[in-house]
Amino acid sequence: MSTLPQPPRTAAGPQMGALPQLPAPKSRKSLPASAESSRAASPSKLRTPSSPRPTPSKSPLSNSTTNISATISTSAARVPSSPDKSLRRTISIAAFPQPPRPGSRPSTASSTAAPHGLQSSGSVKSKRGSRPSVGTASQRSSKTHSLLSMGGEGKSIPHAELEGSPSQSRSSSAEGSYSTSATTFDEGDETAGTSRSNARSKETKGNVIVSVRVRPNVSGESSANPEWMVDSRRGLLVYNGKEGGDYYYDNVFSAIENNARVYDSAAKRLVRRVMEGYHGTVFAYGMTGTGKTFSMQGTATSPGVIPLAITDIFSFIRETPHREFLLRVSYLEIYNEKIHDLLSASSAVASQEEIKLREDSKRGVYATPLKEEIVQSPTQLLRVIARGDHARRTGSTQFNARSSRSHAVVQIVVESRERVPTGTAQDRRSGLAPGGVRVSTLSLIDLAGSERAADDKERRTEGAHINKSLLTLGNIISRLSETKGNTSQSEGKHLPFRDSKLTRLLQPALSGNSLVSILCTVQLGSMMNANSGETLNTLKFAARAKNNIVSHAKRAEEAFGGGGGDAGSRVLLERYRVEIQALRGQLESQTKVQAEKELKLEEQKLEQEAQERHEEQMLEMQLARTALKERIEHLNRLILSSKSTGVNTQGAMSALGRLSRLSSIDPGSRSLRSSVSQSTLGGYGHSSIRPVSFLSVNSQEFPMNLHLGNEDEEDTMGEFADGKASAQRQITALQADLTDKNRYIATLERRLLQARRSSHSRMSMGIKHSDDSDLIAQLREKDMEINELRLQLDDKDRMLTALRSAARHRDLAQLTLDTQSAGTKDKGATSSPGRESPAPDSGVKRPTPSAELDPGTKRKSMDEVSRILDEMIQDRVESGHLIKGSRGSVRVAPESRRASDSGPAIPVQSSRPASTVLSNSRPGV
Numbered sequence: 001m002s003t004l005p006q007p008p009r010t011a012a013g014p015q016m017g018a019l020p021q022l023p024a025p026k027s028r029k030s031l032p033a034s035a036e037s038s039r040a041a042s043p044s045k046l047r048t049p050s051s052p053r054p055t056p057s058k059s060p061l062s063n064s065t066t067n068i069s070a071t072i073s074t075s076a077a078r079v080p081s082s083p084d085k086s087l088r089r090t091i092s093i094a095a096f097p098q099p100p101r102p103g104s105r106p107s108t109a110s111s112t113a114a115p116h117g118l119q120s121s122g123s124v125k126s127k128r129g130s131r132p133s134v135g136t137a138s139q140r141s142s143k144t145h146s147l148l149s150m151g152g153e154g155k156s157i158p159h160a161e162l163e164g165s166p167s168q169s170r171s172s173s174a175e176g177s178y179s180t181s182a183t184t185f186d187e188g189d190e191t192a193g194t195s196r197s198n199a200r201s202k203e204t205k206g207n208v209i210v211s212v213r214v215r216p217n218v219s220g221e222s223s224a225n226p227e228w229m230v231d232s233r234r235g236l237l238v239y240n241g242k243e244g245g246d247y248y249y250d251n252v253f254s255a256i257e258n259n260a261r262v263y264d265s266a267a268k269r270l271v272r273r274v275m276e277g278y279h280g281t282v283f284a285y286g287m288t289g290t291g292k293t294f295s296m297q298g299t300a301t302s303p304g305v306i307p308l309a310i311t312d313i314f315s316f317i318r319e320t321p322h323r324e325f326l327l328r329v330s331y332l333e334i335y336n337e338k339i340h341d342l343l344s345a346s347s348a349v350a351s352q353e354e355i356k357l358r359e360d361s362k363r364g365v366y367a368t369p370l371k372e373e374i375v376q377s378p379t380q381l382l383r384v385i386a387r388g389d390h391a392r393r394t395g396s397t398q399f400n401a402r403s404s405r406s407h408a409v410v411q412i413v414v415e416s417r418e419r420v421p422t423g424t425a426q427d428r429r430s431g432l433a434p435g436g437v438r439v440s441t442l443s444l445i446d447l448a449g450s451e452r453a454a455d456d457k458e459r460r461t462e463g464a465h466i467n468k469s470l471l472t473l474g475n476i477i478s479r480l481s482e483t484k485g486n487t488s489q490s491e492g493k494h495l496p497f498r499d500s501k502l503t504r505l506l507q508p509a510l511s512g513n514s515l516v517s518i519l520c521t522v523q524l525g526s527m528m529n530a531n532s533g534e535t536l537n538t539l540k541f542a543a544r545a546k547n548n549i550v551s552h553a554k555r556a557e558e559a560f561g562g563g564g565g566d567a568g569s570r571v572l573l574e575r576y577r578v579e580i581q582a583l584r585g586q587l588e589s590q591t592k593v594q595a596e597k598e599l600k601l602e603e604q605k606l607e608q609e610a611q612e613r614h615e616e617q618m619l620e621m622q623l624a625r626t627a628l629k630e631r632i633e634h635l636n637r638l639i640l641s642s643k644s645t646g647v648n649t650q651g652a653m654s655a656l657g658r659l660s661r662l663s664s665i666d667p668g669s670r671s672l673r674s675s676v677s678q679s680t681l682g683g684y685g686h687s688s689i690r691p692v693s694f695l696s697v698n699s700q701e702f703p704m705n706l707h708l709g710n711e712d713e714e715d716t717m718g719e720f721a722d723g724k725a726s727a728q729r730q731i732t733a734l735q736a737d738l739t740d741k742n743r744y745i746a747t748l749e750r751r752l753l754q755a756r757r758s759s760h761s762r763m764s765m766g767i768k769h770s771d772d773s774d775l776i777a778q779l780r781e782k783d784m785e786i787n788e789l790r791l792q793l794d795d796k797d798r799m800l801t802a803l804r805s806a807a808r809h810r811d812l813a814q815l816t817l818d819t820q821s822a823g824t825k826d827k828g829a830t831s832s833p834g835r836e837s838p839a840p841d842s843g844v845k846r847p848t849p850s851a852e853l854d855p856g857t858k859r860k861s862m863d864e865v866s867r868i869l870d871e872m873i874q875d876r877v878e879s880g881h882l883i884k885g886s887r888g889s890v891r892v893a894p895e896s897r898r899a900s901d902s903g904p905a906i907p908v909q910s911s912r913p914a915s916t917v918l919s920n921s922r923p924g925v
C-alpha cells in the first residue's frame, strides 16, 4: 500500500462557498463567484466528484489501469463497466479504524463490496490507483464549488477547469486506528511536496464514509433513466443531463443491492468501532420516498442498518468475553423543531416534559430528560426500537404514502470495561473492577426527507421545519471546510449548529468527535426526471459531507465510577455494579430476617398448639374435677347411708353385732380388706378408661345411687333377712364405686403424667408461660385430690372389709342358729324355726341371733366393729370430710370448708354422735 502513489494534498485549499438551497431547487442560488475563482486557482489536477462529465473528445475513454497520470475525467466514468475501477470502494470501507485485536475477522464489507466478482481490499493495488480515492475525488476537486454554483442553473463546467481544481484536504482521523494506507493509493502522481499532508491523510482518512444508494424504480416505471448511469463497483454515479458529471463516493449502491450489503459496506465497521470505544453516527439523508427509512429500518425479510447493527453489537459482546458491557438505548424524534421521547410511556405529547438539548464537555450535546432503557438482548433492543418506531410521526406525501415527518434518532450508549476475574479477593472486598469504564455512543438517525412545498397545511408546516433543518445541516456541512484544521470543537463554534435542533444534536459528530457514515438515498427513475435537481442536491450534499467533515474521533477514555460529577454519574456500569452489590446485601439480610420471622412464626405456632393442648387438658381436668367432686359427695352420702344403715336399723345392727362377733373368729377379714386394697392399687395404671367414659359412668351412676338410696331405706326398715340382702347390695355398690374410683384415679394419674410431660416439654423449649404457676398449682390440687381419693378408698376398703366381715359373721351366726334350731326341734323344744329354715309347724318367734351368741364373743365383735367405724369417722374428721359437732354429732364438711377448713357444717343423715351411734347399737345386740 505504501508503494502506491500518494495524492497531492493542500492543507488549506480553497473551500466551498455558499451552498444552493437543498430542498427547494427553484430558490437555489449560485455559489459566489469568489469561491469559484478561488477553487479555480487550485493546483490540483483531480477532478471534482461532482464535476460535469468531460466531453469524450477531450478525454477519450481509457481502461488502462496504468494510466496513473490520467485525469479523473478521462479515467473515470467513461468506462463505468471497467472492473478494476470499482476497487476503491472496498478500500474506503477498510478505511475505518481497524480493531485492535489482531485476530479480528475481516469486515464482511470487504468481502461483499465487490458484488461483481471483484477482489476485496486486497485489490487496492489495482491499476486504478491513479484515480482519486473513492468519495474523495469529488471533495478534492477545486471545481466542486463551481459545479455547485452552477448546479441550480444547469450549467456545465469545462473539463479544463476541473483539471485545475485543488486537491481536497479532507482530514478524517481516528486516533489509535491503523487504517489509512488503503485510501492513499489513488493520487499517485501528485505526491511531490505533499509528504506531510500524506502522512496526515494516512491518519485521518476513513472516519467519514459517504455512500449513495439508488432506490429501485416503482413498478410501472420505465426501468432505466438514460440520464443516469450507476457504477456501484467504482462507487460512481454519472449524470448525463444538463448538469452532467461524475460523482464518486465511498459506496454507490445500485437498485439491486440489498440492505445487508448496504450495512456491511457503510456501517458495519463503524458499529464495531463503537463497541471498541469510539463514538459513531450513521444517518440517512435524501429526498422523501427515496428509501431512508427502508435503509435504516428495513423490513422483516430485509432488515436495515438499525437491526443489523443491533445484531452486530451483540455478536461483538459475545466475541469479547474479557469485557463486560452495559447497553442503554434512547429514541427521540425532532418534529416541528420539538424533541419528543419516543420511548416515554406517556404518548400524549402535551403531557411530556419539554426535552431540551444540553451540552457538557464529557457528553457533548445531549437531550434531557430522556428515557433510557437498559437492554440485555437483541430482541429486547429491537422491541424497544419497534416501540419507538410505532410512536414516530408519519404522514402521506406526494412521494411516500408513509413518509416520516420527523428526524428520528436512536442512541445506543455502550459502556464496557475489563471483566473482573471472578473470585478475586480484592473484587470481593471492594466490588470494583480494576479498570475504568469506557463509554461510547452509536447514533442511528433517519432524517425526514426534503420535499417540495405540499398542498396540505400540516404537511407544509412539517415540510418547512424539515427543510429548514436540512438546509441548516447542509450549510454547516458546507462551512465545515472553514474550520478545517481546527480540531477543537470550540473553534468551530461560529457554525450555526444552534439554528436547528437537528444540527445541534449532530454537532459532536459533525465537529469531529465521531466516526460518521452518511447514506444518501436517491431515485433515478424516469418519473424522477422532474426531481433531478433534488437528486443532484442530494449528491452534492453527499460530496460536501465527504469533503468537509473532519473526524478526529478518539477512543473514549476510561472513566472511573468513583470520579464523581458527571463522569461518575454517566458510568452506569459502575453504579449498577455497586447497586447490585448493595441489593445483594439487602437481599441477603432480608432473607435472614425472613428466615427469622418464619422461625418465630413456627415457634409461635407450636406455642399456640401447646397452649391449645394445655387448655384442652385444663378443661378436661376441670370436668374431671367436677365429676370427682360429685363422686366424692356421692361416696360420702354412701358412707353415711351405710353408717346409718348400721346404726338405725335394728336388724342391720344385729347383723353388725353378729358380724363383729364373727369377725373375731374370722382372721381372714383383714386379709380380705388388704386384698381389696391391692386390687384397687393394682388397677392404677391399667385402666384405659378415658375421662369421657368416666363421666358417662358417673352420669349413669345417679339412678343407681337413687336405687341404692331406696335400698338403704329398705334396709333401715328391713328385718334381719332384709339387712343381709341390703349389706350384700352395699358391698356390690361399694365394689362398683371402688372400680370407678380406680378408673378415675388411673385417669387422673394419666392426665397428671401428660400435664407434667407437656409442661416439661414447654420448659425445655424455653417457652415461658405466664400460667405455669397456675398449672403447677392445679397439679398440686389434683395430687391432693388423688391423695384424698386414696384415703377415701382406704376408708371404703376398711368399710367394705368390715361389712364383709359382718356379713360373714352374720352368715355364721345364721348357720349356728339354724343348727341350734334343728337340735331344739329334734329335742321337741318349743323354739320356733329361723327365718332361713322355718319350721312349718312352729309358731314360736325365732330368738335374735345375738341372743343366742355367747355374750363375751358378741361384745367383742361389736367392739371391733365400733372401733373400725370410730377409726373411719376419726380419719374423715381429721381429713376434714366430716365435722364433729359440739355434742358429738357428725356432719359432712362442705367442699369449701374442706378446701379452706372453715364454713358451715352440713348435717349428715344421722346427726347422732358417733358414740351415740355405737352405744345405740349395743342395746340391739
Ligand SMILES: Nc1ncnc2c1ncn2[C@@H]1O[C@H](COP(=O)(O)OP(=O)(O)OP(=O)(O)O)[C@@H](O)[C@H]1O
Pocket: 214, 215, 216, 255, 286, 287, 288, 289, 290, 291, 292, 293, 294, 295, 397, 400, 402, 403, 404, 405, 447, 448, 449, 450, 521
Ligand atoms: N431499496 C429499496 N428496495 C425496495 N423498496 C424500497 C427501497 N427503498 C425504498 N423502498 C420503498 O419505497 C417506499 C419509500 O421508502 P421510505 O419510506 O424508506 O422512504 P423515505 O426516504 O424514508 O421517505 P420519507 O423521507 O418520506 O420518510 C417504501 O415503500 C419502501 O419500501
